[in-house]
Amino acid sequence: MIGSPIIIALDFPGAAAAIEFTRRLDASLCRVKVGKELFTATGPGLVEALQRQGFDVFLDLKFHDIPNTVAGACRAAAGLGVWMVNVHALGGRAMMRTARDALEGAVRRPLLTAVTVLTSLSAADLPEIGLSGTPEENVLRLAALARDAGLDGVVCSAHEAKALRSTLGERFPLVTPGIRMPDDAAGDQSRIVTPRDAIAAGATYLVVGRPVTRAAEPNAALARILADIAQARARGA
Ligand code: C5P
Numbered sequence: 001m002i003g004s005p006i007i008i009a010l011d012f013p014g015a016a017a018a019i020e021f022t023r024r025l026d027a028s029l030c031r032v033k034v035g036k037e038l039f040t041a042t043g044p045g046l047v048e049a050l051q052r053q054g055f056d057v058f059l060d061l062k063f064h065d066i067p068n069t070v071a072g073a074c075r076a077a078a079g080l081g082v083w084m085v086n087v088h089a090l091g092g093r094a095m096m097r098t099a100r101d102a103l104e105g106a107v108r109r110p111l112l113t114a115v116t117v118l119t120s121l122s123a124a125d126l127p128e129i130g131l132s133g134t135p136e137e138n139v140l141r142l143a144a145l146a147r148d149a150g151l152d153g154v155v156c157s158a159h160e161a162k163a164l165r166s167t168l169g170e171r172f173p174l175v176t177p178g179i180r181m182p183d184d185a186a187g188d189q190s191r192i193v194t195p196r197d198a199i200a201a202g203a204t205y206l207v208v209g210r211p212v213t214r215a216a217e218p219n220a221a222l223a224r225i226l227a228d229i230a231q232a233r234a235r236g237a
Pocket of ligand 1: 178
């Protein structure tokens with residue numbers, strides 16, 4: 001992997017707040033994630049501004065539609081120059097494969113990752129949407145489907161990383177949110193993992209929001225996270 005394993009979630013309501021924050025952030029220490037709220041409020045101009053600031057952008061729009069539509073959306077994301085874009089694995093093999101194929105000719109091909117089962121869904125929610133088995137069984141099945149469809153990785157909880165590593169091998173990228181240092185506030189996250197434990201479990205990229213976006217010194221908060229990761233790596237993770 002080239003570049004930082006840390007992806008900062010820019011969960012801001014508008015461009016001004018996002019840009020004011022990223023001006024204080026060292027682009028050599030992290031990448032950034034633009035999600036549905038910020039993108040819907042600001043559009044592609046913000047993504048371009050972030051890229052001009054030197055950031056790799058993960059466009060986290062979780063596309064889920066018919067193959068032709070998702071392929072077009074992924075092609076548009078590639079045209080914007082983003083580093084990573086994602087889809088829902090529940091869109092199925094043909095949707096993921098078509099999206100992947102649509103990116104083939106891109107000047108700078110973004111990494112294409114898949115969300116498996118939303119972590120907001122509990123075991124009790126799955127039968128209602130037609131999924132049998134436990135959440136973990138569904139995550140493993142959908143992640144294997146994403147890999148077989150040619151995707152570049154999956155977004156998952158760090159708690160699932162170990163099982164995914166043993167099913168999918170050492171090299172398939174895993175993008176994990178829900179990261180907190182031991183003394184960080186959990187906020188609304190319930191199953192949090194420290195950076196070093198996430199890396200030890202097999203995570204490739206860590207999505208971090210409030211521990212950095214709400215820090216008085218964002219680069220110092222980032223440096224602490226990177227030091228924590230370095231410790232896991234020094235122990236052979
Ligand atoms: O502030 P915090 O570190 O909790 O932000 C985590 C980011 O990761 C948010 O953008 C959130 O939407 C995203 N995310 C998550 N849990 C998931 C999937 C995405 O927290 N299962």
